[in-house]
Amino acid sequence: MQATSARGAIIFATGLEEKTISRQFAPQESGTLLEYVLDSVWTVADELLVVFSHEPKLSIIEAISPFAVKVLTVPKNQSAVRTIADAFKSSKSEYCLLATERVPFLKPNVALALFESARGNDSAIPKWNNGTVEPMLAVYRKNAFTRLVNSWKQPFSSNVSKEIASVADQLFDVKFVSVEGDLTKLDPELDSFFQVKDERTLLVARDKASIKRKRIQVKKVAK
Numbered sequence: 415m416q417a418t419s420a421r422g423a424i425i426f427a428t429g430l431e432e433k434t435i436s437r438q439f440a441p442q443e444s445g446t447l448l449e450y451v452l453d454s455v456w457t458v459a460d461e462l463l464v465v466f467s468h469e470p471k472l473s474i475i476e477a478i479s480p481f482a483v484k485v486l487t488v489p490k491n492q493s494a495v496r497t498i499a500d501a502f503k504s505s506k507s508e509y510c511l512l513a514t515e516r517v518p519f520l521k522p523n524v525a526l527a528l529f530e531s532a533r534g535n536d537s538a539i540p541k542w543n544n545g546t547v548e549p550m551l552a553v554y555r556k557n558a559f560t561r562l563v564n565s566w567k568q569p570f571s572s573n574v575s576k577e578i579a580s581v582a583d584q585l586f587d588v589k590f591v592s593v594e595g596d597l598t599k600l601d602p603e604l605d606s607f608f609q610v611k612d613e614r615t616l617l618v619a620r621d622k623a624s625i626k627r628k629r630i631q632v633k634k635v636a637k
Contacts, residue, residue: 421529422507423459425451426498426550426574427466430610431474431515435620447610448474450518452481455511458526463501463510467494467574493570495577499563502556509533511553512578518619519605520551524597528553531589539582540597540607541590548593548607549582550575558585 431448445453448464456462462483469487484504488497502510509532511525532538536558540548562581570577582588591597598604610616 420507420509421459422461422463422505422510422556423455423525424463424465424498424501424505424510424512425455426494426512426514427464427470428514428516428574429467430616431466432471433610433616435518435616435623437623446474446477446515447518448515449477451513451515451520452478452483454518454520454522455513455525456481458522458529459511460507461505463505465494465498465501493577494572494574495563495570495581498574498578499560502554503560505556507556509553509555510559512549513551516609516611517551517606518610519608519622521601521606523600524606525553527597527600528591531591535587535589536585537582537587538589538591540593542593543595547579547582547590549579551607552582554582554585558587 425448427448431446433447434444435447435450437443437445452462462481464478464483464485466485466487470485475485486497486501486504488494498512509529511528513520528538528540532553532555535555537552537554539552559581562584566581593604593607597606605622608619608622610619
């Protein structure tokens with residue numbers, strides 16, 4: 415019997431994974447959104463799984479192969495939520511972080527804090543002061559998540575974020591983690607929650623990466 419590892423990470427590739435932003439430590443290079451997220455979580459997760467909402471290009475598979483990821487693709491006759499549940503089921507980890515490629519600046523310490531908060535609970539979900547929650551950037555107990563999805567009576571729609579929120583709402587032992595109260599201490603600018611949604615926000619992401627790169631260069635010069 416295989417030993418259960420502590421932490422897994424499941425990244426749902428929504429279709430923007432090929433978009434690129436300049437790498438913070440190498441201005442002459444660019445990295446895909448998916449690579450950025452994987453680079454953030456591989457240090458805190460024992461295994462990485464990527465669920466593609468569509469058939470991925472070979473170039474993307476080759477780009478993420480160094481991360482030793484397991485890849486699943488949503489079949490035409492199955493909802494994305496059920497495929498995500500399949501990814502949870504195939505994981506060897508008791509707890510898994512669920513995220514998308516749209517959060518390229520996710521901080522490893524924020525992911526780790528969510529894992530720590532999930533211990534003894536069915537999930538750890540970031541929550542803003544205004545009551546908004548982040549079920550697509552949260553940690554779930556594998557068995558609780560898959561059991562709930564498998565028992566779901568109604569068909570899931572194509573709105574993955576909405577359906578994951580519905581699943582999360584039905585979990586019993588939920589630990590809400592205050593974004594402003596707890597996670598700001600780990601990520602003062604809350605870049606972990608910045609989402610690339612379109613070309614405009616992609617440009618903002620590129621600006622953010624450029625600014626961070628300049629800050630790093632200034633610190634090096636100061637030393």
